[in-house]
Amino acid sequence: MYFVYDIGGTFIKFALMENNGNIKMKDKFPTTAKSAEELVAQMVEKFLPYKKAVKGIAVSCPGVVDSEKGVIYQGGSLLFMHEKNLAEMLARECHVPVVLQNDAKSAALAELWLGVAKDVHSATILTLGSGVGGGIIMDGKLQSGYHLMAGEVSYMESDFDTEKLRGEFFGRTGSAVELIKRIATKKNLTDKKDGEQVFALIAHGDEEANAIFNDYIYGLAVQILNIQYLIDPEIIAIGGGISAQPIVVERLNEAVAQIKAANPFHAAKPNIVTCRFQNDANLYGALYNFFIQFADEVI
Template sequence: MYFVYDIGGTFIKYALMDRAGTVVMKDKFPTNVKNAEDLVAQLVDKFLPYKEDVKGIAVSCPGIVDTKTGIIYKGGSFPFMHEKNLAAMLTEACGVPAVIQNDAKSAALAELWLGVVKDVESAVVLTLGTGVGGAIIIDGKLRNGFNLMAGEVSYMLMDFNSKTLQGNVFGMTGSAVQLISKIATAKGLADKTDGKTCFQLIHDGDAEAVAIFDEYIYALASHIMSIQYMIDPEIIAIGGGISAQEIVTERLNLAVEEIKKVTPFHAASPQIVTCHFKNDANLYGALYNFFLQFE
C-alpha cells in the first residue's frame, strides 16, 4: 500500500491506495498550517495509524518542485515551504521513502497514466482551485522546463499596467475559490466556500450568480485561447474541484466559439475536455510519480 497526500490551499486530502490505483481509504482536513514543521506534523499524524501497511509516501503540493531532490521552491499558497525538502522531512519522520510533485503536474500525470491524456501526444492540463495550476505534455511526456516552471500559468500577468509594472495574475482571475467567494458574497451566503450552493444558483439561472460565472468563464476562455496559440496541444483538460460541474467545460467551449464570432481573425480552436479524475487527480498523479521514481 501507498500513502498519498494532496496538499491544497483549502483542504489537505489523504488516501491509502494500492499499486493499481484503487483507493482503500480517503479523507481530508482543513488546511491550517503556519510553518513547515506544523505541516509535516499534521501529515505524519494521519500516516501513523497505517504505518505497518505502507511501503511509500507520495505527495502532491503547490509550488515549484524539484522531483529529483524533493525541494520545493516558492511554495505557491505555502511560501514558508520555500527551499524546504518535504520529501526528506517525511522520509525521516515516517521511515519510508517519500516523493513529491507539483499539484498541477500531479493532475497531468494522473491523466497521462489512466485518464484523458493516456493516448494523446500533446496536451495542457489546467487545475482550477485556489489558483490555477498548469502542466504541459509533449510527445506523451510531462515537461518540467529548464527552471522547473513549464506550465506555471498562475504567474502569468494579465492586464499589465506599464506605469505601476503590475497586473492581475492568471492564478487570481482563474481561481475557482475566488469565483465561489464572489458568488457567495453577492448572495449573502454565510459560508464563502459553499461551492455546491453557488453552482445550484447558477443552474437555477440566478442573475447575479450567472453574471459572475460568465465573467469568470470568458476570462478563462481567453487565457485558454492564448495557451492554444503558444503550444497548440491536441486537448486542454480542465481539472480541480469545479471540474466536476459539467457546465464549466460546456460553457468554456461555448465561450471560445462566441469569442471567435466576435473576433473573426481568431484561428485557434482549443478542444477543452474535463479531466477524468476531476477532484482526485492529484492523488492519482502523485502515486504515479512515486512509481516513475521508484518502481
C-alpha cells in the same frame, strides 16, 4: 501499498493506495503546522499505523517542486517550506523512499495515468480552484521547464497597466473560489463558499449570477486561446471541483466559438474537455509520480 499525501492550504489528505490506484483508506487533517518540522511530525503520525504494509511515500504539495531532489521552493500557502527537502525529512523518519510533486502537476499526472490525457499526443491541464493550476503533457511526459515552472499559469497576467507595471494575475481572475465568492456576495448568500447554490442560480437563469459567470468564462476562454497558440495541445482539460458542473466546459466552448466568430483572424481550435479526476486528482498523480521515478514499480 503506498502512502500518499496531498498537502493543501486548508487540509492535508492522506491515503493508502494500491499499484492500480485503488484507494484502500482515505482521510484528512487540518493544515495547522507552522514549521516544516511540525508538518513532518503530523505526517509521520498518520503514516506509522500502516508502515509495515508501505513500500513508499508519494506527496503532492504546493510550491515550485524539484521532484528529483525532493526540495520545495516558495511553498505556495506554506511559505515555511521554502527550500526544505521534504522528501529527505520524511524518508529519515519513515525509512521508505519518498517522492514529491507540485499539486497542479500531480493533477496533470493523474490524467496522464488514468484519465483524459492517457492516450493523447499532448495536453494542458487547468485546475480551477483557489488559483489556477497548470500542467503540460507533451509526447506522454510531464513538462517541468528549465526553472521547474512550466505550467505555472497562475502567474500569467492580463489587462496590463503600463503605469503601475502590473496586471491581474490569471490565478485570481481564473479562480473558481473567487467566482463563487463574487456571485454569493452579489446575491447576499450567507455562505460565500457555497458553489452548489451559486451554480443553481446560474442554471436557473439568474441574470446577475450569469453576468458574473459569463465575464469569468470569457476571461478563461481568452487564456485558453493563448495557451492553444503557444503550446498547441491536442486537448485542454478543465479540472478542480468546479469541473463537476457540466455548464463550465459547455460555456467555455461556446465562448471560444463566439470570440473566434468575432475575429476571423483566430485560427486556433482548442479541444476543451473535462478532467476525469476532481478532488482526488492529486493523490493519483502523486502516486504515478512515484512510479515514474521508480520505474520498476510501474504495473
